[in-house]
Each structure stands twice: as structure tokens, then as C-alpha cells.
Amino acid sequence: MKKIFSFLFLQFFVFSIVFCQNQKIDGHPAWIMQGNIYEVNIRQFTEEGTLNAFAKHLDRIKKMGVQTIWFMPINPISVVDRKGSLGSYYAVANYNTVNPEYGTMEDFKNVVKKIHKLGMKVIIDWVPNHTGCDHPWLDSHPDFFVKDSTGKPASMFDWTDTKQLNYKNSEMQDSMIAAMKYWIKKTDIDGYRVDVAWNISGNFWKKCIPQLKKIKNVFMLAEGDSSYLPKSGFDAVYPWHMFHVMEKIAKGTLNAWAIDSIRKQTEKRYPANTIQMYFTSNHDENSWNKADYETFPGAVHAPFAVLTQTMAKTVPLIYGGQEEPVLRPLKFFDKDPMEWGKYKRAKFYQTLLELRKRNIALAPNASFKKISVGNDKAxxxxxxxxxxxxxxxxxxxxxxxxxxxxxxxxxxxxxxxxxxxxxxxxxxxxxxxxxxxxxxxxx
Missing domain, CATH: 2.60.40.1180 (Golgi alpha-mannosidase II)
Known part of the structure; x- marks a missing residue:
């Protein structure tokens, strides 16, 4: 009888874990609703630039209240046509392995396990729009790539260290989906931040995302703000319209009431359950556009950071280093490690992150009411x-x-x-x- 009871208890325990992991709210993983995202640039996070060196920061990151770790691309970087000494994180040489500069696959799996043990989640940056210039598909499957006027693999914009993938090729689509499934199954990650998601058709995402979610209740974040992205299965998108309004308010070229105008526009643009990822900085904005040390300088940073953490229908992002804060642009193609030790903003962020975690009134689907308490222009x-x-x-x-x-x-x-x-x-x-x-x- 004891054996039967133990067996039944074990079955119930396993069922409970699976049920909790797969629970959804408004179609999204339940765990993201009062969660947050912390972006990690492994190359620059420590002097060593490795996964194992980063792991030493996990306890303090957890203490700060971080709930989801977003790793910038951890794949190997192409050598051919590389920019700078180390190349762009987004010029992927192989979708199925870890950049040896960062460590090994076992290192990454161990870091994921530690993050999960601390009660946090993991998403990784995925680059499906293009590959680096020595990706093996260029030789084995040249038809996987868009061609330029000379018949050679094409590059987008000035991204000359990459080659654009051809989503009219169904075999390429299946290969991409297989690679994305691989990381979920092999490393137990909890989702993806998808680079240049805006340049890939909704038909692909409608095909891809349901297959990924059958494996695990993953969170899908799209780099882009087009309405077709949430309609195609993404949980969250970028708030570019709002971000640029925030920048203008910080400069004094727009008034505070511009926030309401953009908020109402986005409500009309997206499905009602769409989440937007608000931020004051990220890897692109830091390296190329002087965020947040010039876009939201000094005391200007705080009210905008509070807005990102408390606004309706959002999940907030902190770019790793903002808590120090790192007040300079990090190099994109070369080694340029952060220096840690002051953590001047850590308590500020912790206060906001802990509030979001404990108070359901800050969930994306909580109600929002604008009120007037003074000069609405300010x-x-x-x-x-x-x-x-x-x-x-x-x-x-x-x-x-x-x-x-x-x-x-x-x-x-x-x-x-x-x-x-x-x-x-x-x-x-x-x-x-x-x-x-x-x-x-x-x-």
C-alpha cells in the first residue's frame, strides 16, 4: 500500500510541475506576467568574457530581483568578412554550437541549470534572418540564401559580415525550426529573443512558434514592432514608437502628454493581449545611440526607468551594466569589458523588480487609468x-x-x-x- 501511495504521490508531483510549467495567462507563459528581463552581453560582462565567469554574478542578479536572463547570441561568430577583432555577435557561424570564446555546451547547460535552480528563466538571442559569411549552409545549401544581382549570396544594409537567408525555401525553414527545437531540447532554455524578426514573414512564425511551444511553454520576444508579429504567435514585441517619444521628452522636445498619444495608438495597433518590452537601454541603443548615459542622463534616467517598470501591457528590460551604471558605449566588435563594484542603481532596480513580482497590479493585463495631478505637460x-x-x-x-x-x-x-x-x-x-x-x- 505504501508503494502504491508513493507511486501515486510521485505521479501527482510530476503532473503538478508540468502543469505549472505549461500554465498560460492570456496565451502567454504565466511566469512572464509579473516577470522582467535582464540582457547579458557575455563578451563584455566580465574580463574573462566566459559563461563561467558570468555565473559568478548570478546570486547578486537574483538578489536584485531579476527573473529572466536574456543571453545575447552564444553561437560561434564567423571569421570570413568579420568586423573588428572579434566580430558581431549576430554573424552566426553555426546554429548548433556554443562560441568557444564563451565556453562549451556543457558550460552553458550548467549555467542554465544554475539559473533554473535560483528560480529564474533563460532565453537566448536567435538570429534567423541571416548567417555569418562562413556558415556551412553557404557551401552545403547555397539555395538557402537570397542572391544579389550577380548571383552571389546577398547582404542586407551594410551588414557585410552576414548573408541573408531565403525564406521562400521550405527546406531552409525546416532547418531553422529544427535548430531552434534543438536548443530547447538539449539545454532546457525557456524561450527566444528573435533578432530582426520584423524581416521574416508571419507565415513562417505561424509555422515555427506552435512547434516550439509543443516542446515547452516558451516565451517568444520579437525584435520588431509590426502588428503581424504578435498575430503570428510572439508573446512580446519592441516598443520603438514609445521609446523614441521617451527620448524626445528627455531632450525637452516633446511634452509628457505625448506618452498617452503613443499608448493609445499602440493599443489600436496590437491584439489586446500583446506585451511590449519597455527599456531605457539595450545592446544596440548602448553601443550605437548613447543609451542610457546620454539619452537619459543622470537624474533624467529614473522617471523613465520607473515608467518602463510600471506601464500597462509591458515587461521591463534592464541591460546588464545599467545597475552599475556603465556610462559609456560598449564596443560591438572588440573586447571591452565592464567594470563592476559600485552597483549604484541596484537598490533602485531591486525596489521596482520586487514590487512587480509581489503586486499583480503591475501585470501586463492589469487595468490602467491615466489621472491628472498637476501640469499634464510635465x-x-x-x-x-x-x-x-x-x-x-x-x-x-x-x-x-x-x-x-x-x-x-x-x-x-x-x-x-x-x-x-x-x-x-x-x-x-x-x-x-x-x-x-x-x-x-x-x-
Whole structure:
């Protein structure tokens, strides 16, 4: 009888794990709904530039509140037509192996296991639009590639270290899907950030993504903001329209109310359950466009970072190094390691990430209500609410002090100021918010 009970208990335990792993909310993996993403540039993260060296940071990253690790491409980089001394991470030489500069396949599998043991998830950067210039498919399957006017494999834009893949070739499509399945099965990753997803047809993604999700309840993030991407199966997209508005507000060329205009436009553009990944920096924006050290400099960074963490229908991104912060552009084609030790923003991010984790009012599908608490050209304020939980966010997107008055009586009463760590009684009494100030209240 004991053996039968033990067997039944084991079956129930296994079923429970599988059920939790496959649980969905609004069609998305349940674990991403109050989650966040932390992008890792293995080459520059440490002096060694290896997976094992990065793994030494996992405990502090977990402590900061990170929930999903996004690794930039971990595949080998092509040597032919390479840019710089080490080449672009996105010029992939082989889809099925690990870049030897970073370590071995076993190293990567061990890092994934450690991340999972810490209760976090893993997604990897995938580059399906093009390969590097010495990828074996160029010899074995030349028909897998788009041809230029001379009949040679073509490059897009000035990406001369890559060759563009031909998605009219069904065998190439199947080979790409097989490679993506391989990493899920072999390494137990939890999803993909897909590079240049916007240049590949929705028909392919409608074919690919369901096959991946049959293996595991993976999270799919598309680099792109076209409406066909979420309609084709992606869980999340990039918020380029909003990001560029944020940049202009930071420069003073747009007012705070521009946020609402873009928010309403995107609501019309996407299916209702679409998630957008908000950020103040990422690998491209850092290396090429001076983010966030010039786009959101100094005190300007904070209110925009709070917006990325609290806005409706979003999952927030932190680019590894922002917590230090690294205030320079990292080289893209050469070794240029970060220096760690100050972690000046770590507590700031931790406060936001922990709030998001514990309070369902910050889930993408929680309600959003814009409110006026002062000069709407300078101050952007809103309320998030779900299942009896409520969050009030007030952001001063200007270089001048602003008067704040909470007129909505439903917001009066006791609330926790998450950054001050104090309980306050909110009322219609006027108070002042410093330039580029911010406040988040939890009810």
C-alpha cells in the first residue's frame, strides 16, 4: 500500500510541475506576467568574457530581483568578412554550437541549470534572418540564401559580415525550426529573443512558434514592432514608437502628454493581449545611440526607468551594466569589458523588480487609468489595479519643480511609498516634486 501511495504521490508531483510549467495567462507563459528581463552581453560582462565567469554574478542578479536572463547570441561568430577583432555577435557561424570564446555546451547547460535552480528563466538571442559569411549552409545549401544581382549570396544594409537567408525555401525553414527545437531540447532554455524578426514573414512564425511551444511553454520576444508579429504567435514585441517619444521628452522636445498619444495608438495597433518590452537601454541603443548615459542622463534616467517598470501591457528590460551604471558605449566588435563594484542603481532596480513580482497590479493585463495631478505637460500619472491591488505612479518628466495635487478621492488614504519605505496618508493637499522626480505608491 505504501508503494502504491508513493507511486501515486510521485505521479501527482510530476503532473503538478508540468502543469505549472505549461500554465498560460492570456496565451502567454504565466511566469512572464509579473516577470522582467535582464540582457547579458557575455563578451563584455566580465574580463574573462566566459559563461563561467558570468555565473559568478548570478546570486547578486537574483538578489536584485531579476527573473529572466536574456543571453545575447552564444553561437560561434564567423571569421570570413568579420568586423573588428572579434566580430558581431549576430554573424552566426553555426546554429548548433556554443562560441568557444564563451565556453562549451556543457558550460552553458550548467549555467542554465544554475539559473533554473535560483528560480529564474533563460532565453537566448536567435538570429534567423541571416548567417555569418562562413556558415556551412553557404557551401552545403547555397539555395538557402537570397542572391544579389550577380548571383552571389546577398547582404542586407551594410551588414557585410552576414548573408541573408531565403525564406521562400521550405527546406531552409525546416532547418531553422529544427535548430531552434534543438536548443530547447538539449539545454532546457525557456524561450527566444528573435533578432530582426520584423524581416521574416508571419507565415513562417505561424509555422515555427506552435512547434516550439509543443516542446515547452516558451516565451517568444520579437525584435520588431509590426502588428503581424504578435498575430503570428510572439508573446512580446519592441516598443520603438514609445521609446523614441521617451527620448524626445528627455531632450525637452516633446511634452509628457505625448506618452498617452503613443499608448493609445499602440493599443489600436496590437491584439489586446500583446506585451511590449519597455527599456531605457539595450545592446544596440548602448553601443550605437548613447543609451542610457546620454539619452537619459543622470537624474533624467529614473522617471523613465520607473515608467518602463510600471506601464500597462509591458515587461521591463534592464541591460546588464545599467545597475552599475556603465556610462559609456560598449564596443560591438572588440573586447571591452565592464567594470563592476559600485552597483549604484541596484537598490533602485531591486525596489521596482520586487514590487512587480509581489503586486499583480503591475501585470501586463492589469487595468490602467491615466489621472491628472498637476501640469499634464510635465507630469504623467496613472493608476494600475487588479484583484484588489492598486499602484499609483507619479512621474515628473521635466527639469523644473512641479506642484502635485491628488484630486481623485479614491486615491486618498494610507499608501506605502515604495522608495521611501514609509507609510503616508495621501490627500488633496498640495506638495512639490523635484525635477525629474518620481513616486510610486502601493495600496
Amino acid at each position: 507630469v504623467y500619472a496613472f493608476v494600475r489595479e487588479k484583484a484588489g491591488k492598486k499602484i499609483l505612479v507619479i512621474l515628473n518628466f521635466s527639469a523644473t519643480e512641479q506642484n502635485i495635487t491628488i484630486k481623485d478621492k479614491t486615491l486618498h488614504g494610507t499608501a506605502n511609498n515604495i522608495f521611501m519605505g514609509s507609510t503616508e496618508t495621501l490627500s488633496s493637499k498640495k506638495w512639490k516634486m523635484e525635477p525629474w522626480g518620481y513616486a510610486v505608491y502601493e495600496y
